[in-house]
Amino acid sequence: MIDNGEIYTFNTIAIIGAGLMGASIAHAARKNNIARYIHVCETDMQHYKDAENLNIFDTVSTDISCVRDAEIVFLCIPPAKIIETGKRIIPLLKKHAILTDVGSTKAGFYEALSPFLTQDVWYVPGHPIAGTEESGPKAGFAELFDNKYVILTPHPDTSLKALDKVVLFWKMCHAKIEIMTDEEHDFALAVTSHLPHLIAYNLTYTALNVEKLRETEIVKFSASGFRDFTRIASSNPTMWSDIFLLNKKNVLEVLDFFEYGLAVLRQSIEEDNESKLHTIFSTVKDVRQKIIDAKQDTAKVNFGRE
């Protein structure tokens, strides 16, 4: 595994799907000299061409058998396609190869794929908590995972060696690792990611409905608050439809919590209960500090950003 003086931790990795995630993984693997050969499988023709022009992949192919030599295969496709694609890939893998993924939901994947695993091929489900609202190969960048959490949800029967390899890969991308069960993952993400996206979609949908009914143009006054929601609401529609349906149980449960809170706020407004509003707003202000303390964001104001 020594080539031109470079020492690579992995000789060959394969990425299925050259979108934002797949391209960012390749960028990060190149930049940090993690893998010598990087193959990608991409069936969308525009993405295929864009991937070819990036100069980060050794081969770009529409053929899933590009996974044959890989030590790790990353499924970077919409979550609803992970099981089906995983089933096709596992039989092609070499001994000691590891299948992993970046899907935003996790429950059910391992159970569905485990009957197809052999004694020497492992599946380690994963999810980098990182992203932008952009899609496609050109949106990828090497620093996407810097100081971000990657949650891994390994099955108790999975070899620690396999888990360690996936951990090592992500650590070399400068990510932080968190291990939990897939059920824990899906609940936590329902709160911090899935519900916020659903709400962002709904806020923008609300503005559209109001504009239509009132025949007035109001979206242009979007400087305070609203535009941040529209940014979130411009994320990939296919991926997000998948996520809400795959994680339906948890999304509906946290939606119950959300509707409870909204009813409290509505009632406080209806009853002119200023002190109740002030108490709630002051309490939630502290959450911001927790996020800054956890280095998930900076205190820096960026509303006026260029």
Place this chain on the structure above:
Amino acid sequence: MIDNGEIYTFNTIAIIGAGLMGASIAHAARKNNIARYIHVCETDMQHYKDAENLNIFDTVSTDISCVRDAEIVFLCIPPAKIIETGKRIIPLLKKHAILTDVGSTKAGFYEALSPFLTQDVWYVPGHPIAGTEESGPKAGFAELFDNKYVILTPHPDTSLKALDKVVLFWKMCHAKIEIMTDEEHDFALAVTSHLPHLIAYNLTYTALNVEKLRETEIVKFSASGFRDFTRIASSNPTMWSDIFLLNKKNVLEVLDFFEYGLAVLRQSIEEDNESKLHTIFSTVKDVRQKIIDAKQDTAKVNFGRE
């Protein structure tokens, strides 16, 4: 009005309240040589000291009579205090002086203050659609209003000369001017600013309630989506309690729209209606482009910002 070779459009302006808005107005007036003398009235002692250290005010005072020489007085205080403070200031104003404000709601202010106006003193209500989640004098900066809308809601009886002076001031701060009625303003802002803030508060409140009930730490996985809401939800609690109560009628009306949309999304998830979800998400994605076209934001990804 010529001093050290500089030509100033206004000799003296006064600002009531040295918070984010008041300090930013002073910064912008200094940077763009709009006013020769800038006085500020501030009664919070920490803000008073901070304002003194900024070197943008000629005088910092706790005495509201600092408005005596001003051609324009800016009320940069929480919206619930505008009427009460306006009543105290109007009798102190010199001939042809203009009172204006930056309150996030507008309806009712003019009606409440107009009985106190004399023939030569005008009140031109205003609202710069610009801000950050920061508060206090140190948060102010001169570029806050660059290319942002300032909505003015003048009364039909107000002198055009007075209106023109306020328009000129804001144009010199590089803002764009929009004239409408106070009722139109309050409805538009309920959609694009007040509802989004209420929802951001509620999303963060929801996460806190879930954490408490489940005794688990989930806020740390906030990279996707959630952290943008917590930034909005860390805005000034007093100001936002005021806004929701002052604009109660419109806030509750757009909240009805929001709850309708949420019910549609909930039902689509419950019924596994993927195509309905996909259609809504694709439609709202277009709103983002409208905002970028209106130069209210850039297409640039900034989730990974430092």
